[in-house]
Each structure stands twice: as C-alpha cells, then as structure tokens.
Amino acid sequence: MSAKDEILSRIRTALADTPVTEEVPREYRTTSAMNEEQLIELLVDRLVDYKAGVEVIDAAQIPEFVAAKLKDASSVVYPQGLDSNWLSALDKDVEQRLDAPGARLSVAELDATSAVVTSSAVSVAESGTIILDGQPDQGRRAISLVPDHHVCIVPISTIVQLLPEAMPRLSITRPLTWISGPSATSDIELERVEGVHGPRTLDVLMVRGL
Amino acid sequence: MRIALFATCIVDAMYPETAKSTVKLLERLGHEVIFPKAQACCGQMHMNSGYMPEALPVVENHINAFDTDDYDVAVAPSGSCVASVKHQHPYLADRLGKPELKERAKAVGARTYELTQLLVDVLGITNAAEQLGSYFPETITYHPSCHGMRSLGLGDRQLDLLKTVGGITVNELPEADQCCGFGGTFSIKNADVSSAMLDDKVKNICSTGASACSGGDASCLMHIGGGLSRTGAKPKTLHLADILASTMEETVSL
Amino acid sequence: MTQVFLGMPAGGQGNLFESEPFPKAAHRELGNTQMRKNLRHATHTIRDKRLKVVGELPDWEALRDAGSVIKNNSMATLEERLLEFEKNFTARGGIVHWARDADEANQIVTDLVKATGSTEVVKVKSMATQEIGLNEHLETEGISAFETDLAELIVQLGHDKPSHILVPAIHKNRTEVRDIFLKEMPVVDPNLTDEPAKLAEAARAHLRKKFLAAKVAISGANFALADTGTLGVVESEGNGRMCLTLPETLITVMGIEKVLPQWEDIEVFMQLLPRSSTGERMNPYTSLWTGVTEDDGPQNVHIVLLDNGRTRALADRFGRTALNCIRCSACMNVCPVYERTGGHAYGSTYPGPIGAILSPLLTGIEVEENGSLPYASSLCGACYEACPVKINIPEILVHLRGEDVDAKREKHKLPTQMDLLMKGGSWALGKGKNIGLLEKALPLGRLAAGKDRKIKKLPGIAAGWTQSRDIPAPPSKSFRDWWSDEKESK
Numbered sequence: 017m018s019a020k021d022e023i024l025s026r027i028r029t030a031l032a033d034t035p036v037t038e039e040v041p042r043e044y045r046t047t048s049a050m051n052e053e054q055l056i057e058l059l060v061d062r063l064v065d066y067k068a069g070v071e072v073i074d075a076a077q078i079p080e081f082v083a084a085k086l087k088d089a090s091s092v093v094y095p096q097g098l099d100s101n102w103l104s105a106l107d108k109d110v111e112q113r114l115d116a117p118g119a120r121l122s123v124a125e126l127d128a129t130s131a132v133v134t135s136s137a138v139s140v141a142e143s144g145t146i147i148l149d150g151q152p153d154q155g156r157r158a159i160s161l162v163p164d165h166h167v168c169i170v171p172i173s174t175i176v177q178l179l180p181e182a183m184p185r186l187s188i189t190r191p192l193t194w195i196s197g198p199s200a201t202s203d204i205e206l207e208r209v210e211g212v213h214g215p216r217t218l219d220v221l222m223v224r225g226l
Numbered sequence: 227m228r229i230a231l232f233a234t235c236i237v238d239a240m241y242p243e244t245a246k247s248t249v250k251l252l253e254r255l256g257h258e259v260i261f262p263k264a265q266a267c268c269g270q271m272h273m274n275s276g277y278m279p280e281a282l283p284v285v286e287n288h289i290n291a292f293d294t295d296d297y298d299v300a301v302a303p304s305g306s307c308v309a310s311v312k313h314q315h316p317y318l319a320d321r322l323g324k325p326e327l328k329e330r331a332k333a334v335g336a337r338t339y340e341l342t343q344l345l346v347d348v349l350g351i352t353n354a355a356e357q358l359g360s361y362f363p364e365t366i367t368y369h370p371s372c373h374g375m376r377s378l379g380l381g382d383r384q385l386d387l388l389k390t391v392g393g394i395t396v397n398e399l400p401e402a403d404q405c406c407g408f409g410g411t412f413s414i415k416n417a418d419v420s421s422a423m424l425d426d427k428v429k430n431i432c433s434t435g436a437s438a439c440s441g442g443d444a445s446c447l448m449h450i451g452g453g454l455s456r457t458g459a460k461p462k463t464l465h466l467a468d469i470l471a472s473t474m475e476e477t478v479s480l
Numbered sequence: 481m482t483q484v485f486l487g488m489p490a491g492g493q494g495n496l497f498e499s500e501p502f503p504k505a506a507h508r509e510l511g512n513t514q515m516r517k518n519l520r521h522a523t524h525t526i527r528d529k530r531l532k533v534v535g536e537l538p539d540w541e542a543l544r545d546a547g548s549v550i551k552n553n554s555m556a557t558l559e560e561r562l563l564e565f566e567k568n569f570t571a572r573g574g575i576v577h578w579a580r581d582a583d584e585a586n587q588i589v590t591d592l593v594k595a596t597g598s599t600e601v602v603k604v605k606s607m608a609t610q611e612i613g614l615n616e617h618l619e620t621e622g623i624s625a626f627e628t629d630l631a632e633l634i635v636q637l638g639h640d641k642p643s644h645i646l647v648p649a650i651h652k653n654r655t656e657v658r659d660i661f662l663k664e665m666p667v668v669d670p671n672l673t674d675e676p677a678k679l680a681e682a683a684r685a686h687l688r689k690k691f692l693a694a695k696v697a698i699s700g701a702n703f704a705l706a707d708t709g710t711l712g713v714v715e716s717e718g719n720g721r722m723c724l725t726l727p728e729t730l731i732t733v734m735g736i737e738k739v740l741p742q743w744e745d746i747e748v749f750m751q752l753l754p755r756s757s758t759g760e761r762m763n764p765y766t767s768l769w770t771g772v773t774e775d776d777g778p779q780n781v782h783i784v785l786l787d788n789g790r791t792r793a794l795a796d797r798f799g800r801t802a803l804n805c806i807r808c809s810a811c812m813n814v815c816p817v818y819e820r821t822g823g824h825a826y827g828s829t830y831p832g833p834i835g836a837i838l839s840p841l842l843t844g845i846e847v848e849e850n851g852s853l854p855y856a857s858s859l860c861g862a863c864y865e866a867c868p869v870k871i872n873i874p875e876i877l878v879h880l881r882g883e884d885v886d887a888k889r890e891k892h893k894l895p896t897q898m899d900l901l902m903k904g905g906s907w908a909l910g911k912g913k914n915i916g917l918l919e920k921a922l923p924l925g926r927l928a929a930g931k932d933r934k935i936k937k938l939p940g941i942a943a944g945w946t947q948s949r950d951i952p953a954p955p956s957k958s959f960r961d962w963w964s965d966e967k968e969s970k
Binding site: 020026031041044142197199205208211212 | 555647653688692744761763791
Binding site for chain 3: 233235237238239240241242243245246261262263264265266267269271272273274275276277278280281283284286287291313314317320321372373376377403404405407408409410411412413414415416417418419420421422423424425448449451452453455456
C-alpha cells in the first residue's frame with residue numbers, strides 16, 4: 017500500500033464515527049462603514065505603529081516624494097509595469113535598474129541595489145497590511161525583498177478597512193506577499209524590534225487620485 | 227422558589243458554616259431550602275484524576291439525588307462543583323457509553339446554579355447591603371476561582387456583589403486571575419509547581435493589606451488558607467457566602 | 481514494539497516524547513531561577529500585548545466561533561480536503577509526497593535535497609520538521625541545515641533545545657543571547673551589545689550570504705488551502721520570504737491537519753493567528769504560493785504531507801479537536817504551569833497546555849512518560865479562554881488522564897496509593913449515607929490537629945499537600961448532621 021493510500025485509509029478508520037460538518041457561522045465583520053478619510057487615518061496610524069514611514073500625497077506629487085525618499089540611494093530597482101513617470105524626478109546619480117521578464121537582475125545584483133519602488137494591490141487599514149500580488153507594477157517577489165529599502169505606492173482607492181473586504185480583490189493563486197511594516201522580530205524577550213532580514217526601511221506613499 | 231442545596235462534599239465535611247450561610251441567605255429572601263440527603267459529591271476529584279469508572283457511582287449518585295421534581299433550582303456555594311455537574315457529568319456518561327445518563331446529567335446541570343449566579347442572574351440581587359442586609363466591616367481582597375470565572379463565565383459577579391456589602395473595603399488583588407495552584411490532585415501529583423503558584427498567590431494577597439481573602443470556592447480557599455497558615459501570614463480566608471450572610475446584628479468574625 | 485496494522489492509525493515518532501515523568505522534570509526546571517525570571521518577563525509581556533489587540537476587535541468571539549467550526553469541518557472531511565489540495569497543487573506544478581511517519585518524511589526530504597546536488601539547506605522555522613527531527617537526520621546524511629529564524633538560530637548556535645513553539649529561545653534573555661552570538665558566530669563584532677536591535681542586526685549579517693547563495697530551502701506551512709492548492713507561511717523577520725523566494729528548490733513539510741477547505745477561510749485565521757501569537761495586529765510578512773509561478777520564486781516546489789500520529793489523534797473523538805491547533809502559542813503564554821517550568825519540562829516539541837494533550841494524542845498515552853503530561857495542569861482554563869480556535873484543552877486533559885489510568889489499570893498488578901484512595905473515595909462519595917458515616921469521625925481530625933488547630937504533616941502521597949500547606953482542623957459536626965439536628969427535628 018502506498019503511503020498516500022495508507023494515510024487515507026487511516027483517516028477513514030479514524031473517522032468511523034462520521035462526525036458531522038456544520039455551517040460555518042460567519043458573524044464576524046465583513047463590511048465597513050468607514051469613509052475614505054477614516055480609512056486613511058486608520059492605515060496611517062497602523063503603519064506608523066509598525067515604524068514605517070508614511071506620507072499621504074496626491075498623484076502628481078509621486079515623482080517628488082519618490083525622489084525625496086531615495087535621495088540617499090545609489091541605485092533603485094523597479095518592475096516593468098511601474099509607471100515610469102514615478103521615477104522621473106530621481107537624482108541623476110541614482111542608478112535605475114529595470115527588472116523585467118527576460119532581463120532579470122541576479123540575486124547578487126539585487127543585493128547590491130539600495131532600494132526598490134513598487135505599487136501594491138490592496139491594503140487593509142485595520143491591521144496595517146499592504147498586499148502585493150505580483151502584478152506587473154509590483155514585480156516578482158525577490159525585488160521587494162532583497163534591497164534594504166522599500167518604497168511602496170498605495171493608491172487610496174485600494175484601501176479597505178477589514179481583511180474580509182480585501183479577499184475579493186486578491187488573486188489567490190498568484191504569489192502573494194502581505195507586508196505589515198518593515199521586517200521585525202519578537203524573538204528576544206517577546207519585545208518587538210524592527211529590522212532583520214527583509215527591508216529594514218519601509219516607506220509608504222498613500223496616493224489620492226490613483 | 228423551592229431551592230435544593232447542593233452543599234458539596236468539602237463544604238459539608240470541612241466548612242459547614244458556609245452551607246449554613248447559603249441557607250440563611252436564601253431563606254432571608256423568602257425561599258424554601260431543601261437538602262437532598264442522598265447527595266454526596268460531584269465526582270470531580272475522581273474525574274480530574276482520571277479515575278472514570280470509579281467516578282461513575284459518585285456521578286450517578288448525584289444525578290439520582292437531584293433528578294427529581296422536588297425543587298425548582300439547585301444551588302451550590304462552589305463554581306467548581308457546579309461546572310463539574312454541568313460539563314463533566316455529561317462527558318463521563320458519554321465516555322462510558324450511557325446516553326440515557328447523559329441526558330439526565332444535562333437536565334440536572336441545566337437546573338444547577340453557582341450561588342452568585344443564582345443571586346444575580348435569577349434572583350436579581352445587585353446590592354448586597356440593601357437586598358440581603360449584608361454587613362461586614364473588614365478590609366478584604368478577593369480571589370476569583372478559575373472554574374467559576376472561566377467555565378461558568380461568572381465574570382465579575384462575585385466581586386461586584388462583595389463590593390456592595392455594608393461596611394466592607396475591598397482591595398484589589400494583583401494578578402487576581404492567576405490560578406492559586408490547587409487543581410485537586412494536581413496539588414499532590416505536581417506539588418512543586420502547585421506550591422510555586424501558591425507562593426505567588428500568597429504574596430499577592432499579603433500585598434493587599436487585607437485581613438481576609440474571600441472567594442467562591444471552599445477548596446481553593448482551603449488551599450490558599452493552608453499556604454497563608456504555613457507561612458504565618460496574617461490574612462484569613464472566608465467564603466463569600468459567609469460574608470454575604472453576615473449582618474449588622476450577627477456579624478461574622480474572622 | 482507496538483504492532484502496526486495496515487490502515488489503522490499509528491502513533492507518531494520523533495521528538496514527541498517526555499523521557500521522564502513531568503513532575504520530576506518540572507522539579508529540576510523550577511530550580512533554574514534565571515530561566516524562571518526570563519519566562520515570567522516574556523510571558524507577562526506577551527499576555528498584555530495579546531489582550532490589548534484582541535480587545536480591539538469587537539467580533540473576536542465571532543472569529544473564534546468561525547475558526548473553530550472551519551477546523552472541525554476540515555477534520556471531518558479530511559480525506560476529501562487533502563485530495564482536493566493535492567489535485568490543485570499538482571495542477572500548478574507542485575509535487576506532493578505523503579509520509580506515514582517521521583522516518584518516511586525525513587527520507588523523502590533527504591532524497592529531494594540529494595537530487596539537487598546541494599549539501600546545504602536554509603530553513604524557515606517549522607514545527608513539523610522539529611517534530612520529525614529533520615535537521616539531525618540531514619546531518620547524518622551529510623547535509624547541513626541552517627535555521628534562519630532568529631530564535632531558532634539562537635537555539636541552534638547555543639546547542640540548545642527549543643522551549644516554545646513560537647519563540648523557541650524564550651528561556652534565554654538578551655544577555656544570554658549576546659553571549660551565545662559572541663561565542664558561536666564565526667564573524668561577529670566583539671563589542672556587540674545586548675540591545676535586541678543590535679542582536680537582530682548581528683543575525684542579519686550572519687545569515688545574509690547563506691540566503692543569497694542557498695539552492696534549497698525547507699519550510700513548514702501555517703495552512704494549505706484545499707480549493708486552490710495554496711500554501712501559506714506567516715512570519716516576521718523576512719527569513720521566511722528569503723527561503724520561499726530565492727532558492728531554486730522549496731520543500732515544505734506540513735502536517736495533514738493544516739488543510740483548510742476554502743481559500744477565503746484565511747480571512748478568519750489571519751485575524752486570529754497574529755493577534756494570538758505575537759500580540760500584533762498583523763505579523764510583518766505573510767507569503768502565499770500556489771505550486772510554481774513561472775519566473776518568480778522556486779521552480780521546483782514540493783510538499784510532504786505528514787501523518788506521524790495525526791490520524792491517531794483524529795481517531796479519538798474526545799481529543800481530535802487538538803488537531804485544530806494553529807500553533808499560535810497563546811495557551812502556553814497564559815499557562816501558569818508553563819510560566820514556571822518552561823518548555824523543556826514537557827520533553828516533546830510541543831510544550832505547554834497544547835503539548836500536554838497533543839503529544840500523548842499523537843504517540844499514544846502509554847508511550848514513554850507521555851502519560852504524565854495531561855496531569856501538568858491545574859485545569860485553570862486560561863488556555864481554553866485564550867485559544868483562538870476554542871480547543872477545550874482542560875476537557876481533553878481530563879479525558880487523557882482517564883486514558884492514562886485505564887492504560888495503567890491494565891498493566892498494574894498492585895494498586896498504587898492513588899488507586900486505593902480513588903477506590904475508597906468512590907465508595908465514600910457514592911452515597912449520601914456513606915459520606916455521612918465517615919463524617920462522624922470529624923472530631924478525630926480535630927484531635928489530630930491539636931492545639932493550634934492545624935494539620936501540618938500527612939503521610940504518603942498526601943505529603944505533597946503538606947509540603948507547603950496546612951490543613952485546618954475539621955469542624956465538630958458536618959453540615960449534614962447540623963441539618964438533621966436543627967432543620968429536620970424542628
């Protein structure tokens with residue numbers, strides 16, 4: 017008997033008393049009454065608590081703010097689908113590196129890149145969570161992981177209050193990365209400190225009119 | 227109402243005053259109290275020690291004693307024993323393959339109340355001084371016993387009621403929700419851990435400056451009292467039924 | 481050795497055993513005052529954090545109810561869920577392996593690693609691989625496994641054992657961690673301070689090259705979603721993302737009970753888990769992957785579905801909800817016993833209240849000293865109250881005590897003191913008139929208590945009580961007798 021058949025047979029034996037299933041009580045909150053300003057306020061509060069940098073800006077200000085966040089960077093990687101205008105105000109000495117299908121940066125190249133700029137798919141205000149789903153404006157997972165500084169654009173139109181509200185907006189079978197602040201650990205005395213293996217600086221630009 | 231007193235074995239044998247206090251309180255409110263004499267024990271000690279077949283006669287005896295039409299509700303001055311009647315009796319019957327006993331256990335459990343549960347939820351007592359004439363001019367602290375607080379969901383019922391006793395001062399107990407370490411035969415089988423838990427409870431009680439620690443379970447109070455006594459600490463232990471039953475005319479002394 | 485029948489649930493192997501009776505292990509651990517201080521500090525910190533973030537959600541109880549039923553349903557339909565997961569994961573390029581027990585899982589992983597030609601693997605913290613002793617097995621096969629989670633790293637560098645499922649080095653304080661780093665890291669700043677941020681930075685520097693060069697990663701999974709074939713890992717440091725993203729080969733080892741029916745179910749568990757475990761609104765990083773994604777992440781993706789006693793636990797109708805555990809560790813963080821003994825006292829990979837039920841359920845109560853674990857609780861119920869999926873741990877503890885006594889009953893020739901006490905108690909407490917008869921002897925107890933009205937020393941097993949507690953002198957008359965005299969005679 018194969019291991020699979022054996023395990024499945026054991027399961028049938030174990031459940032010989034045929035326990036019944038019941039309908040899942042979903043009495044938890046699935047809709048929010050928050051308006052846009054409340055959503056912004058909540059998400060800002062959560063991200064600041066995680067020690068992320070947060071700015072609330074208009075779409076036209078993106079180039080200026082991206083440039084300001086990257087003023088100390090020597091190089092920045094960006095995914096193919098990112099609006100190229102967003103990087104238009106960068107200092108000339110910040111090297112721009114495109115990561116595109118067929119022209120992938122190696123892990124070593126990413127490690128030698130100081131920052132990354134991506135967009136995001138949906139954000140959950142209540143938990144301060146930004147979700148990347150690998151669409152062309154976010155790129156593959158490695159680019160938002162290896163560089164030590166992540167500048168992330170969050171269109172305000174993509175913010176919801178509750179996690180259940182975010183679910184219909186997710187493409188679950190794409191590789192998903194949920195980000196709630198810069199990398200952190202609670203492994204020493206259960207006190208949270210920021211900055212371990214993932215990007216140690218997370219700057220979030222929350223953008224109106226995108 | 228006709229109320230059946232489930233005294234519990236420990237109160238019956240070791241703390242009869244607490245059962246008398248329970249009777250007094252209910253009679254003061256104009257209810258009739260009966261004491262089904264076939265009762266003995268809820269069987270918790272056996273079940274919590276894993277002796278299930280040995281627990282069966284004890285549990286059956288309790289169900290036989292209380293599965294009667296002779297009363298409206300049953301009451302016990304113990305959260306732990308009531309939790310056992312409500313939750314453990316049906317489990318034991320289920321485990322030992324006795325579906326009929328399980329149904330009877332559930333019916334008895336549904337009619338059995340912990341004392342403050344009965345006083346507050348059923349009899350509408352919110353002010354002990356006004357409605358029960360309770361008077362106890364001492365500074366106390368209060369330990370919420372785990373089974374009452376968690377298994378029965380008593381919340382702050384006991385503490386809130388104690389605070390309304392005439393003349394009383396209630397000092398908050400630090401880390402009140404931490405178990406005293408009794409746990410029945412846990413205190414014997416895992417005596418070292420149990421003692422370490424008791425140490426902290428005793429220290430916290432002493433830090434309040436209270437002259438007594440009250441609570442709703444005689445077994446936990448016996449454990450705590452045993453620790454206080456061993457360390458020579460000043461505070462005594464007193465069941466909340468005794469405090470509630472204490473009046474201006476007949477004041478309970480420590 | 482226990483005989484195993486085909487198709488019959490069998491006990492788990494690996495690191496699931498208590499090797500000495502819990503009270504003995506606890507006695508030793510209680511003597512470690514530094515560890516007790518560390519644990520008290522850490523558990524109290526996390527309790528407050530958890531209460532704060534749980535209190536923020538008005539629908540916490542509704543989430544717990546949903547989580548509990550989703551898990552129950554998943555276990556009740558486990559075969560279908562696993563087959564569904566396998567179909568979907570396979571359809572997206574993943575490869576599914578099945579392992580009956582620890583040995584089989586270790587062998588599968590070893591073969592997969594060897595096939596890549598690599599002799600090094602990076603690891604994301606995983607309870608399943610800890611349970612099966614994968615690192616030790618790989619070492620015997622000439623493969624080095626590098627733990628990348630900070631706490632696992634501390635344990636690995638310190639040649640120590642994990643004592644907590646979330647924070648395996650919870651028994652170490654910052655100074656002890658600093659000392660381990662100074663002693664064991666090949667390249668480390670000799671002026672390293674014990675500031676947690678500096679220690680985290682040292683871990684980053686230590687592991688960076690390993691991450692960037694790794695060809696093979698091994699992970700666990702927090703959940704598998706049956707209807708999409710998706711796997712998820714919940715973490716904080718980014719070491720998980722490194723392992724799940726950069727290597728060419730990813731091997732995940734996951735217990736079969738981790739499967740959830742619908743992908744939307746994560747909306748429940750991703751609210752319950754972070755708040756219950758680290759006391760955060762959300763953990764910094766969660767990664768989800770469904771088989772292989774072209775041009776993004778590992779292109780060789782495997783999962784090993786592990787039984788190792790889970791079907792044995794599933795067969796216990798009173799105990800099977802222990803499989804609902806999402807490994808948040810809230811139960812151990814609130815447990816007064818765990819707080820004082822630490823995790824090592826439980827022997828198994830799974831310590832604390834959940835370990836005290838899970839370990840014997842996975843292995844069988846009669847194996848080694850696992851029968852002593854269900855007694856490692858005062859039944860205070862703090863674990864049940866904190867459990868995000870409402871596992872009634874105290875009820876299962878009591879149930880397993882029953883299993884233990886029944887198992888010992890069959891073996892014992894001579895009754896123990898406890899047996900005699902319980903048998904006598906069964907008679908005495910089984911009838912009102914029996915207890916009434918015994919109560920006639922109460923005045924004798926008063927006599928024994930003497931002038932100061934305390935009993936200070938009892939013989940036999942009851943000596944455990946009098947090691948730190950007196951017993952008050954009994955009353956001269958029981959309530960029962962008072963009632964007869966005062967109430968019935970009138």
